[in-house]
Amino acid sequence: MKETDSQRVEIYTDGACRGNPGPGGWGVLLRFGDNEKELCGGEYNTTNNRMELTAAIKGLTAIKKGSVVTLTTDSKYVRNGITQWITNWKNKGWRTANKQQVKNQDLWQQLDELSQNHNITWDWVRGHSGHRENEIADVLANRGIDGLEVSQ
Numbered sequence: 001m002k003e004t005d006s007q008r009v010e011i012y013t014d015g016a017c018r019g020n021p022g023p024g025g026w027g028v029l030l031r032f033g034d035n036e037k038e039l040c041g042g043e044y045n046t047t048n049n050r051m052e053l054t055a056a057i058k059g060l061t062a063i064k065k066g067s068v069v070t071l072t073t074d075s076k077y078v079r080n081g082i083t084q085w086i087t088n089w090k091n092k093g094w095r096t097a098n099k100q101q102v103k104n105q106d107l108w109q110q111l112d113e114l115s116q117n118h119n120i121t122w123d124w125v126r127g128h129s130g131h132r133e134n135e136i137a138d139v140l141a142n143r144g145i146d147g148l149e150v151s152q
Helices: 048-061 076-091 105-115 132-151
Strands: 008-017 022-032 035-046 068-073 119-124
Touching: 008 048, 008 132, 022 048, 022 132, 035 048, 035 132, 048 068, 048 076, 048 105, 048 132, 076 105, 076 119
Parallel strands: 008 068, 068 119
Antiparallel strands: 008 022, 022 035
């Protein structure tokens, strides 16, 4: 894929959970040129890791055509899973090195499939460290949980 500015997208993601498991939310800040778009949502009974994965999935799903993407997450689980662990999991029939079933396999498979459509750089940033876009994604993830509580 030829990289052009019109195809460059930045995605900042975060997941949150009140209790683990418990009600959880995901947040995404998308940047395309000078434009930013915020997305968020939640689930009633989930885990923090599922929300971190869901945020990345929702961010990539929002991109309508193949793009050069920088996806920044504060989850080492997401970053390491997609950049280091997933190849072995797939080769071992979605089993870990300890022969256990991979947790959140459904979400990993979705993320893997969506990743094939883009040229993605997976970046990690320390959460709650004042990184502007990560802080926005955190607010959005918590808004996703708040939306659940309001709609009950």
